[in-house]
Amino acid sequence: MTRAFVVGHPVKHSRSPLIHGYWLKHHGLVGSYERIDVPPSDFEKFLGSLGQQGFAGGNVTIPHKEAAYAGVAGRTKRAERLKAVNTLWIENGVLWGDNTDIIGFMAHLDQSLGAGWEREIRNALVIGAGGAARAVIAGLQERPLDQVTVINRTQPNACQLVQDLERPGSRLRSAGWDRLSTAAGQAQLIINTTSLGMAGHPALDLDLSRVSSETVVADIVYVPLKTPLLAAAAARGLRTVDGLGMLLHQAVPGFARWFGVTPEVTAELRSLIVADIEGAR
Ligand code: NAP
Secondary structure: OEEEEEEEOOOOOOOHHHHHHHHHHHOOOOEEEEEEEOOHHHHHHHHHOOOOOOEEEEEEOOOOHHHHHHHOOEEOHHHHHHOOOOEEEEEOOEEEEEOOHHHHHHHHHHHHHOOOHHHOOOEEEEEOOOHHHHHHHHHHOOOOOOEEEEEOOOHHHHHHHHHHHOOOOOOEEEEOHHHHHHHHHHOOEEEEOOOOOOOOOOOOOOOOOOOOOOOEEEEOOOOOOOOHHHHHHHHOOOEEEOOHHHHHHHOHHHHHHHHOOOOOOOHHHHHHHHHHHHHOO
């Protein structure tokens, strides 16, 4: 039986077991996907024991993504770029790491906006400069945009992000928090990657009055599914992209590696997770 896991601390709220459990059942595969809570002090030992424990691989969540990056022997270019790993697998006895948040965000954006969206959307504004912002920006940098602006409460973190991810022709810049409303007015794609708007956190206070009617507003927070930002954008008639699709799509590459079948993000899977999110509130 093929075994996989999600490791984090805490990990009890992870919805990954629900996603992978759905795919295992859907494809009639004999396998398991377990939730494992490992404190930071034991993480290195945990990584070293994966083969002996009979795991094919697993997902890594907060706070272990950077430690997983440091602990793997092989890394994809995406993982190298972000210096963080969310997907592990063992290949010929070697522990590999990838970062599939990039794939997850971009796949959901492409699915939501349709192929060729970059023809209309030239300037993107990314709010936040944490780990998830790095994945979002690395994804956007693969597309031919004119500019990606990153604005974060703590500007030095945005400056560091720009320094780490900048590459020739990528037109990535940072601006101060006081420029938020102006930058929003200049962007055709606005993405919240902060934890603002998440259940139990304050909402992101973003003035949408200068935003054009063509602007797309995305949020990677998915609890609640309709964040105050997305609700405000929808009320102005703007196109919105929610955060759940990123979570679902980032899970695809791991499942394919461990269980040998590339699964699909279906409406049925999405409904299952939506019901779980709404049931937990
Ligand atoms: P992180 O590395 O801890 O970064 C948190 C970010 O939020 C930082 O930019 C931080 O700014 C900002 N922030 C926090 N509190 C703030 C406040 N009161 N005002 C303004 N900015 C504030 O976290 P992360 O891993 O990037 O995750 C961020 C969010 O994305 C979380 O809600 C997470 O659940 C969600 N997420 C979703 C997916 C998905 O699949 N949909 C994937 C990953 C993450 P400072 O630098 O100023 O502290």
